[in-house]
Amino acid sequence: MSGSAERILFVHDRPGQESLLTGGTIARLRSCGSEVLVLFGTVADDDHADDAVRSAMAALDVSDWRMLPAAPSAASPSVHHRQRLAEAVAEALGEMQATALVIGAEDEALFAAAAGAAGSLGVPVFVSRRVTDAVGQRIVAIDVSDQVDQKLLAIAAYRHRWRVTGHTVEPVDADPPPQSTDLSVTIGGTETYQTLPAAHAPAAEAPGGFPGRAPAAGVAFLTGAGFGVLGTIAHQATLPIGPVTVPIGLILALAGVTALLAGLRLVLGDRMIVVFCAIGLLGTIFILSLRSAGGSVLVPEGLPGMVWTVGPTLVATIVLAWPRIPARPGTA
Numbered sequence: 001m002s003g004s005a006e007r008i009l010f011v012h013d014r015p016g017q018e019s020l021l022t023g024g025t026i027a028r029l030r031s032c033g034s035e036v037l038v039l040f041g042t043v044a045d046d047d048h049a050d051d052a053v054r055s056a057m058a059a060l061d062v063s064d065w066r067m068l069p070a071a072p073s074a075a076s077p078s079v080h081h082r083q084r085l086a087e088a089v090a091e092a093l094g095e096m097q098a099t100a101l102v103i104g105a106e107d108e109a110l111f112a113a114a115a116g117a118a119g120s121l122g123v124p125v126f127v128s129r130r131v132t133d134a135v136g137q138r139i140v141a142i143d144v145s146d147q148v149d150q151k152l153l154a155i156a157a158y159r160h161r162w163r164v165t166g167h168t169v170e171p172v173d174a175d176p177p178p179q180s181t182d183l184s185v186t187i188g189g190t191e192t193y194q195t196l197p198a199a200h201a202p203a204a205e206a207p208g209g210f211p212g213r214a215p216a217a218g219v220a221f222l223t224g225a226g227f228g229v230l231g232t233i234a235h236q237a238t239l240p241i242g243p244v245t246v247p248i249g250l251i252l253a254l255a256g257v258t259a260l261l262a263g264l265r266l267v268l269g270d271r272m273i274v275v276f277c278a279i280g281l282l283g284t285i286f287i288l289s290l291r292s293a294g295g296s297v298l299v300p301e302g303l304p305g306m307v308w309t310v311g312p313t314l315v316a317t318i319v320l321a322w323p324r325i326p327a328r329p330g331t332a
Contacts, residue, residue, distance in 0.1 A: 006034035007096045008035070008100050008102060012039070014040060014042075015052065015056070016158040016162075018056070019056050021128045023150065025193075027059075031146075037096055039088070042068060053157075061150075069081065089114045090120070099124075100124045102126045127193060129193060139193070141191070142191045152169075167188075168184065169185050223260065224276070227257055227260055229284055230256070234249040234252065278312075278316035289309055
């Protein structure tokens with residue numbers, strides 16, 4: 001809850017759960033200008049609830065929500081469907097450069113796909129939990145006292161599911177399914193979450209793992225190698241300005257390397273891609289700095305040569321070591 005820099009993706013089984021479980025958090029994030037995207041698993045009996053979703057999203061001030069691919073068989077989702085879910089979640093995380101993922105889904109396939117996609121991209125995961133459901137676990141409590149009215153209004157939009165009386169929410173169905181989110185509840189001013197350790201996120205199932213990123217890694221490697229060749233050739237160029245000789249080639253080469261590595265990190269937010277680009281860059285510089293069979297060298301001894309061999313290494317180290325999101329003082 002650090003302010004407008006937050007970009008949070010919420011994943012829920014079906015429309016309505018976002019309002020009941022995380023509506024206060026969504027409204028609070030939106031109140032401070034944070035970006036919010038809600039993904040829903042598709043459920044047959046929610047097909048008629050488009051108007052309810054629009055009304056609920058309007059109450060929470062959310063303008064972007066999407067339905068995830070439906071499973072051919074709800075009883076036993078296939079591996080292909082799990083992969084499609086993971087791809088859809090990973091695409092949404094990458095598109096918005098999410099700073100966190102909130103999961104309110106009880107469906108095992110959707111939960112695993114969302115957690116795996118976030119784990120592979122290094123995005124923190126928070127799972128919606130009641131305090132009684134997470135005994136002995138660390139709970140993150142969000143104060144949503146100022147957003148209770150918005151949350152109740154959003155829940156009330158799902159008239160086919162719940163009746164809202166004061167702060168009490170009751171299921172419309174006299175015999176609701178055995179799901180914790182379809183029981184009578186009293187809406188309070190706090191929503192609680194459990195942090196999901198990275199080790200528990202099944203990153204191997206996510207398309208963001210190495211097999212899914214191999215083409216991008218290959219392109220990054222070749223791009224780094226290309227910059228290494230151009231920089232090595234140009235770094236000795238100078239520009240005399242009066243009595244001063246400016247190492248214009250070295251300046252442009254280092255600026256290009258910095259822009260390349262930092263740009264990849266900022267745009268993609270993926271250290272692995274930057275690693276492969278750095279390997280191509282530094283490996284090319286090392287090879288070209290060796291004396292050829294004919295005795296010629298492209299990186300002669302001297303200050304420019306030393307800066308060119310050391311500078312890109314320092315730049316790559318800083319870019320890779322820099323935190324994904326700069327730390328900011330929290331307001332919550």
